[in-house]
Amino acid sequence: xxxxPRYAIxxxxxxxxxxxxxxxxxxxxxxxxxxxxxxxxxxxxxxDWRELTQDPRKYGFHATLKPPMTLxxxxxxGDLIAACEAFAKAPRAIAMIKPVVETISGFVAIVAAAxxxxxxxxxxxxVRAFEPFRAxxxxxxxxxxNPSQLTPRQSDxxxxxxxxxxxxxxxxxxxxxxxxxxxxxxxxxxMLQDRFRDSGxxxxxxxxxxxxxxxxxxxxxxxIGEWLLQSASx
Numbered sequence: 001x002x003x004x005p006r007y008a009i010x011x012x013x014x015x016x017x018x019x020x021x022x023x024x025x026x027x028x029x030x031x032x033x034x035x036x037x038x039x040x041x042x043x044x045x046x047x048d049w050r051e052l053t054q055d056p057r058k059y060g061f062h063a064t065l066k067p068p069m070t071l072x073x074x075x076x077x078g079d080l081i082a083a084c085e086a087f088a089k090a091p092r093a094i095a096m097i098k099p100v101v102e103t104i105s106g107f108v109a110i111v112a113a114a115x116x117x118x119x120x121x122x123x124x125x126x127v128r129a130f131e132p133f134r135a136x137x138x139x140x141x142x143x144x145x146n147p148s149q150l151t152p153r154q155s156d157x158x159x160x161x162x163x164x165x166x167x168x169x170x171x172x173x174x175x176x177x178x179x180x181x182x183x184x185x186x187x188x189x190x191m192l193q194d195r196f197r198d199s200g201x202x203x204x205x206x207x208x209x210x211x212x213x214x215x216x217x218x219x220x221x222x223x224i225g226e227w228l229l230q231s232a233s234x
Contacts, residue, residue, distance in 0.1 A: 003070045003135070004216045007080060009126055010062035011172075012210040012223065019099075019201050023061030023110075026176050026192070027053050031060025031212065034222035044191050052188070055178035056107075059221050060212060063174045065126035067163040068214065068221075069134040077213075080133050081225055084211050087129050088227035095119035095206040097172070101193045103185060108192050109173040119206055122229075123170045126209065127161055137162050172206075207231075 013019040024030045025040045095118035154164035211225040
């Protein structure tokens, strides 16, 4: 299995923002503080909500840019932090998206209604820029991705980049549930769509990268650094 600690470069909304509070409450976990928080007091929340959100709770509310990785030999946490700081200082066009709630591969997530090229470019840049920090996948970790279920391109990306859903396969998503049984998926989706609509979040600037750390397999990921991206427009 993977060595620890593990690190991931994610997008996560600004601490204390409406979206950050929404995601933390839905998952029951605040990754900035590394603590449990109460679920929303919604009357339609299913009684097994803790179980339905168990998987995404482990990672915290986020969108993946560079997936979880063990540091390569010779690399230290301080090196990765310095690289994040340097990456954020490089001027770039800041992606703006319209966030909507949809199902993706059986779970419910906030996704981009349309993925602008600036967002896809940011994700690709993160994959490449932080690759020198990634230790090679162990065979057990590769097997966890069910490579027999991947397309040839996804399998190639898994072997080359340690993750199958990069570049053309990338899709921005901020997970809100684990896999939901098909018989109840529509009801859960409708509930989250309604509640997200009530939040008033209609536009989202993907304006930062956030470094998460998982100390061991029994711990959740938590935030250890955050950097605003430098806008090319000044």
